[in-house]
Amino acid sequence: MSYQAAKPLQIAPARTLSGTVSVPGDKSISHRALVLASLAVGESSISGLLEGDDVLATAAALRAMGAMIERGDDGTWRIRGVGVGGLLQPPGALDMGNSGTSTRLLAGLVASHPIHATFIGDASLSRRPMGRIIDPLSLMGADITASPGSRLPMMVGGGCPGVPIRYMLPVASAQVKSAILLAGLNTPGITRVIEPVATRDHSERMLTGFGAEIAIEETDRGRLIAITGEAELKPQHIVVPGDPSSAAFWAVAASIVPGAALTIRNVGLNPTRAGLFTALRMMGADITECDPRSVGGEPVADLLVRHASLTAVDVPPELAPSMIDEYPALFVAAAFAAGRSVARGAQELRVKESDRIATMAAALGKCGVTVEEFADGLAVTGSGGEAIAGGATVATHLDHRIAMAMTVAGLHARAAVTIDDAAPVATSYPDFFATLARLGGAAC
Structure with a gap:
């Protein structure tokens, strides 16, 4: 199960994103x-x-x-x-x-x-x-x-x-x-x-x-x-319903890339897992639930997500357990919001596949985003919807969610963002980069 040699990948800015996504199983x-x-x-x-x-x-x-x-x-x-x-x-x-x-x-x-x-x-x-x-x-x-x-x-x-x-x-x-x-x-x-x-x-x-x-x-x-x-x-x-953690990256991508509109099918919306979508809506994201239903005893819906102007928020710490794996995606959304977002109460991020607080702070900082690091989260000052600087190589520390989050960040940057190792993405989303290409993004 050990990884092969590192697989660097360059993420080009996207003109827009459109289409339908079926995310992997939860x-x-x-x-x-x-x-x-x-x-x-x-x-x-x-x-x-x-x-x-x-x-x-x-x-x-x-x-x-x-x-x-x-x-x-x-x-x-x-x-x-x-x-x-x-x-x-x-x-x-x-x-x-x-x-x-x-x-x-x-x-x-x-x-x-x-x-x-x-x-x-x-x-x-x-x-x-x-x-x-x-x-x-x-x-x-x-x-x-x-x-x-x-x-x-x-x-x-x-x-x-x-x-x-x-x-x-x-x-x-x-x-x-x-x-x-x-x-x-x-x-x-x-x-x-x-x-x-x-x-x-x-x-x-x-x-x-x-x-x-x-x-x-x-x-x-x-x-x-x-x-x-x-x-x-x-x-x-x-x-098995679609993984909300995987859907999170597309929801953020559609929210920050101008003109984007994505339908994400069969997303599991168990209340104990749906905190990221709650936080995005607090920021002004345009997310519509279509055809709500039950699959295998779990609540499920298709999500239609359109580009929106995001506004900074203080994310309630009580949301942390329901979105603990989605914080890297949230930090990216905050990087494009108007104002300073604060997300705390997530000290668990320190002991994930990487120290996701320090790793995301470093990665966003290299791409020109102003970040303040706390023991239990980050404060991120957003661009107000403008493209971030980009133009950096970011370290993922063998963490699949960092790789996907910074890929999304690179979709609305002035210069290409390079992911130092994209191979770990296969742990949770083997088709992620192929799906990105089909929706209008480019990685090479």
């Missing part, structure tokens, strides 16, 4: 669908699965632990699960590539099974701390040995039987919550997680759909999610 849902289907008794199927490197890393690891996972010629994935408690000892290390989601979810899965697994990853993933899952999973009985700084390589020995816990998340994190819930699947008794701020709820929705016993309660300390262990999951057919 990455968060794709990971979880594979994991739960691999624990069900019987055959499940998944349509619309994101076939990026991150999700394929999850599929490869689950195969190594006994699940039968195949892709049909029609694009439908079929999974024959091993049952909760039925994971097999993997024959070698599990290579997570660049995927923090794969690492955290699968560590939770292994934590309550009688197997040992070694998790490895690329240079970027190996810099990301895993302490926030190590602490609760260790309390549940897992034996975890990580590299210095709680980083990969990391060895996880499952505790069997596991110990049910009641755990208050120190920081709102859907991945940590999900890791604990997955460990709770094969743990006798009731495992409880309290999140101080509601995060994306794909795990709870999908666990319920597969037949797990989930109870959710609002308390004075936050949202409590309880799972009853030693579950038997039933096979399902999952339809």
